[in-house]
Amino acid sequence: MAGRAYYFLSMNELKEKEFIDCWYPAVFMAAAKLTGQMDKEALATLTENVLASLWDHREEFAVEPRQGVFIYRLLLQEVISFLRQHGDEQRIRILRDIVLIDPALFLTDVPGEDS
Numbered sequence: 001m002a003g004r005a006y007y008f009l010s011m012n013e014l015k016e017k018e019f020i021d022c023w024y025p026a027v028f029m030a031a032a033k034l035t036g037q038m039d040k041e042a043l044a045t046l047t048e049n050v051l052a053s054l055w056d057h058r059e060e061f062a063v064e065p066r067q068g069v070f071i072y073r074l075l076l077q078e079v080i081s082f083l084r085q086h087g088d089e090q091r092i093r094i095l096r097d098i099v100l101i102d103p104a105l106f107l108t109d110v111p112g113e114d115s
Helices: 002-008 011-035 040-056 058-063 067-085 089-098
Strands: none
Touching: 011 040, 011 067, 040 058, 040 067, 058 067, 067 089
């Protein structure tokens, strides 16, 4: 029955839906692990933001030889933004220590850290 919904979508919308369906589970799980969040609504919003950005950059993504790295960069940008919005500087510090993150993602120093 769910397949019938595709009938009402334009070809571009269909491609976008397939694209999102393909990447949604992996991005959602990675977002959950990186943020430590258990709130499914917050994770869904974060995942949708990453996938919207990914869709906007789909031409670059299509020719990217390391697509996983491309997605991860977008995901990390969204995660850092999400954590900042929620005031979770401790989680940002943890990620900074364990994940290879481009320093440009950290637009400001984490309060309380010495240079």
